[in-house]
Amino acid sequence: MSRASVARMKRARARRRIVLSVLGVLVLAIIALGGWFAVSAWTAKGEVEAAVAAAKNLQTEVQGGDLDLDKIADGIDEVSQHIDRTYAQTSQPVWALAGLTPYYGSDISTVREVVRILEDVSNNAMPALANVARTVDVNDLGIKDGTISLGGLDSVAPDLARANQSLTDAAAQLNTVGETHFPQLNSAIAQGREQLGTLADLTGTAGNLASILPSMLATGQSGGTRTYLVLAQNNAELRATGGIASSWGVLTINAGKLALGSFATPPADAVFSDAEARSVLTADERNLFSTKMATDYQDINFTPDFTRTAKLAHDIWQRAGNGSVDGVISVDPVFLQRLLAVAGPVTLDDTASALLDGGTGGSGSGGGSAVTLDGQNAARILLNRIYLGSSTQAEQDVFFALAASQVFNHVLHNLDGKGMQMLKTVRQAVQDGHLYLWSAHEAEQEKLAGVQVSGALATKPAQPEAGVYFNDATMGKMDWYLKREVTSKYDKTYPNGARQYTLTVTLTNTADASAVAAAPDLLRGYDGDGKPRRGEIETVLYVYAPAGGRLVDWSEDFDQIATHDGLTVGAKTVTLEPGERFTTTIHVLASASAGSTELVVRQTPSTD
Structure with missing residues (x-):
């Protein structure tokens, strides 16, 4: 063999050694990268599981009876920390490389995008929500000796707005995330999308309320005076939003101080004529509910849309020469009973007690014993017992009006130290449809429109x-x-x-x-x-x-x-x-x- 041939063979062996060395290094690098990715993925998985567990605990705390805001704030921080740690893993270069692999690479890229979206929520929405939880004092939220206290709720509107914007953006971004090859992962993303949307709605609602309640309740720096027409619905004769609005009263709020006037039968002579009703009501309303929805005060809530009921009541009240009101509040005996469960029982005066016994309320005595309404019997007495006696319809209307007035006045001055119970009672009443609120001020009503308490369609x-x-x-x-x-x-x-x-x-x-x-x-x-x-x-x-x-x-x-x-x-x-x-x-x-x-x-x- 010639020297040239030997030299070529040596050069070939050298090239093979170099290639093998490079391949070996590449294999080791791939193994190392694979190991790095595996460790990172395992760490990320653990953080995600921890975040889910913390989120469930947080949800339990929020839905619980005590509503410990300090615990809720700590829970928000914990969820945020786990999300940040997950992002610290998925933002590493090895995840970007893994996203380039065939078939499953797109799934890895999807996971990275979802975590990135959640990291934005962690940095923007969660700190704002934690600050809300640490700012609001639920023990100072409620009514104390007839005066409203918002417990700091009026100061957190900007935080709620920031949280809402972040959550709304995140929900929109999740809507653009495509499907993966794993049904379980697709389901998790869909649930996350739904939960972010729900949170966005909740923070939007809370933010709207926090921004308008100070003015609506004439508290804090807004001060001033607000007047509301209160409709006491009688569920013994059903209407779509509860029952006939058989007693109307006026609630005045002056710098947070509540004053309730007497309730009385609505001004029947101020309702709309049939001809007027045809222009006041929409074609849909006339078709479904007839013109009686505007010509009879007992039928103004034929419609399930309380915003329309409230506007009709507002206009009828004004037509009766009672002046304009800032809004309309609707309550019913079930809500009154729940309030008495918090504030304690109230004994009705002699006039109301006599009416319940079938006597004449005008004399102030009917020979019967005093009647006590409490958290167990108020609804039955107001919705049934009064109609089993010999009283006339006029006397029944007077009894209902007197009872509603006396219950409210009792409640307004017996809620000190019961803010949490009151908050839960109001929240449940809103969810069940026993409490509605409408504002005559357009800017306020726009923010109320998407809130359950508005009773809008x-x-x-x-x-x-x-x-x-x-x-x-x-x-x-x-x-x-x-x-x-x-x-x-x-x-x-x-x-x-x-x-x-x-x-x-x-x-x-x-x-x-x-x-x-x-x-x-x-x-x-x-x-x-x-x-x-x-x-x-x-x-x-x-x-x-x-x-x-x-x-x-x-x-x-x-x-x-x-x-x-x-x-x-x-x-x-x-x-x-x-x-x-x-x-x-x-x-x-x-x-x-x-x-x-x-x-x-x-x-x-x-x-x-």
């Missing part, structure tokens, strides 16, 4: 809400005996992502036939010819489809299918004899834009 397809409402047609006080059950169940998802649900509505007349036959005519009501009824309950049922959705089908025919402010509505009159039951099932379809967001069912508040 739900018109956002992405937040599916069905409605089940009832209006009494018995013209008596029989709805104390009407048992109502409304349930909702998920059925299926259509190819376009729209979800279908089954609503089941059951009505039962629980009245005892013999007992109710002996009851006064004012309790039993009257038929269309003005003759006393025999114990039957006549109810008009309204079923509202979610915004952007529809009523698919139903087991019992509706009397009409109509629309109300763009929402599809089915209406049906149901008449039940004592002991009789009616059940109907309705399939409703939510908008595809609602995605996996669960359907909420709003309904006429119950009597318990």
Whole structure:
């Protein structure tokens, strides 16, 4: 073999050694990178699991009865720390390299993007929310000796606005994140998207309230005086938002100090004429509820949209020469009973007690004993017992007005040190539909419009809400005996992502036939010819489809299918004899834009 051949062979071996060395280094590098990524991924997984656990604990704390804001603030900080540590892992270069690998690389990139979005929430929304929790003093929140204290809520509106903006942006960014190859991961991202959207809505609501409550309640630097018309609804005769507004009163707030005037029968002579009602009401309202919605004060809440009820009440009050009010508040006996459970019982004066016993309230004595209302019996006395005696309708109206006034005045001066209980009671009343609020000031009402306490119709397809409402047609006080059950169940998802649900509505007349036959005519009501009824309950049922959705089908025919402010509505009159039951099932379809967001069912508040 020649020297040249030997030299070529040596050079070839050298090149192979170099190539093998490079390959070896690359293999070692890949192994090292793989190990680095594995360790980082394992660390990130642990931080994510810790963040989820901390978030669940935080949710439990928020939904708990005590509402310890210091613990909530610490919980927010803990969740934030785990998110930051997760981001510290996924932002490393090895994750970017892993994102370049075939097939699963896109999944890794998706995870990095989701963590980046959450890190932005951690840096912007969570510190603001933690500051809110540490600033608001729930022990100073409430009514003390008739004066409102916001407990620092008025100072956290900017923090809530910052948190809301961050959460809203994050939810929007998550909507652009694509699908991965792992269903479990897709589900987790979908849940995160939904939860961020919910948090954005909550902070938006809280921020709106924090920004307008100081002016609405005339507290703090805003000061001044506010006057509100208070509607006391009587659920014994159902209307969509509760019951007939049979007593109206005025609440005045001066620099946070509350003063409640007497309640009285509404000004019947100031309602609208039939001709006026045709221009005051919308075509949808006239079709569904007739012009009586504006011509009879007892029917102004035929509509489930409290913003319309409040505006009508505001205008009727003004037409009666009582001047303008800054807003309208609606309460009912169930809310009053819950307030008494917090403030303690109240003994009614001799006039009210005499009326309950069937005596004449004008004399101030009826020979009976004093009546005490408490957290257990107030609703029954106000919604049923008063109608079992021999009192006239005028006397019943006076009793209801006196009782409402005396309960409120008692509550306003017996809540010291009970701010947390009061807060929970108000929150539950709002959720159940026993408390509504409307502002005559446009800027305030705009911020109230998206808040549950406004009682406005739900018109956002992405937040599916069905409605089940009832209006009494018995013209008596029989709805104390009407048992109502409304349930909702998920059925299926259509190819376009729209979800279908089954609503089941059951009505039962629980009245005892013999007992109710002996009851006064004012309790039993009257038929269309003005003759006393025999114990039957006549109810008009309204079923509202979610915004952007529809009523698919139903087991019992509706009397009409109509629309109300763009929402599809089915209406049906149901008449039940004592002991009789009616059940109907309705399939409703939510908008595809609602995605996996669960359907909420709003309904006429119950009597318990």
